[in-house]
Amino acid sequence: MKWSHDAEAAVAKVPFFVRKRVKQRVEEEAVRCGASTVTMGHVETCRNRFLNKMEDEVKGYRVEACFGSSGCPNRAVADDELLQQLETLAASKRLREFLVSRIDGKLKLHHEFQIVLADCPNACSRPQIADIGLIGACMPAVTDIACSRCGACVDACRESAIALDEAAEHPEIDVTKCLSCGKCCAACPTGTLARGAQGYRVQVGGKLGRHPQLGRELPGIFSREDVLRLTDSAIDFYTSETIQGERFGEVLNTAGYEKFRNFLKNRGLLI
Ligand code: SF4
Ligand code: SF4
Ligand code: SF4
Incomplete structure (x- = not known):
């Protein structure tokens, strides 16, 4: 418009x-x-x-995404259904009613539980400061196909995570530097580097406000189904632990991150 x-x-x-x-x-x-x-x-x-009527505008949760689905070429994962599924899930958790029961005073927009999706590690939608931040991820996989040593993958990697050793037949990926953006796979002309594990990195408990903090990343790359199960579990943990509708990050600080990890382990979402 x-x-x-x-x-x-x-x-x-x-x-x-x-x-x-x-x-x-x-x-x-x-x-x-x-x-x-x-x-x-x-x-x-x-x-x-x-x-x-500010209070009427508060629906208890917020689900947002970057502009990846509008044709951004950087998308590490292109899943056009996840956003709507997250919205449906969040709506089913009746968070507005829950927050009304816990918050002393008027409900405000900053009380809402925030789920933010970014389709690649550039993270334009700022998932790092959301209650649940999802970052599209594509891990490179080294295949058996011969490497031509063209260097395109090295040029494509902004993290300097790829080494082309003279003595090695294939490139080596430093997983401690790799952000799973998938750019090297797209750049490789031979198929030596292919798209490996794809899904979402998940960060929890990010926030701004008086005591800002970035979300903490859970280990692994999660499929769409696991992202939905994990979001469902995180909201359950939040509603069982919050006292006055504090942000999820504060709840994790008080309850303990390990308690949350164990909660996820008990539901089979973490090893
Ligand atoms: S986060 Fe990545 S995919 Fe999304 S709009 Fe930004 S650059 Fe594009
Ligand atoms: S996925 Fe991205 S960060 Fe990882 S090695 Fe490839 S280009 Fe580098
Ligand atoms: S882009 Fe592919 S073919 Fe070129 S150096 Fe990297 S792995 Fe080898």
């Missing part, structure tokens, strides 16, 4: 963590009015609604 310059400028001033949602609501307002261009009038209507 087209936006007038002043409407676009006004929404650009909205704090980043709610901007996407505000933009969506303003467009919905324009559609409701039968307009083909978003104007300041639509922005003002939504602004008044947000100011007067």
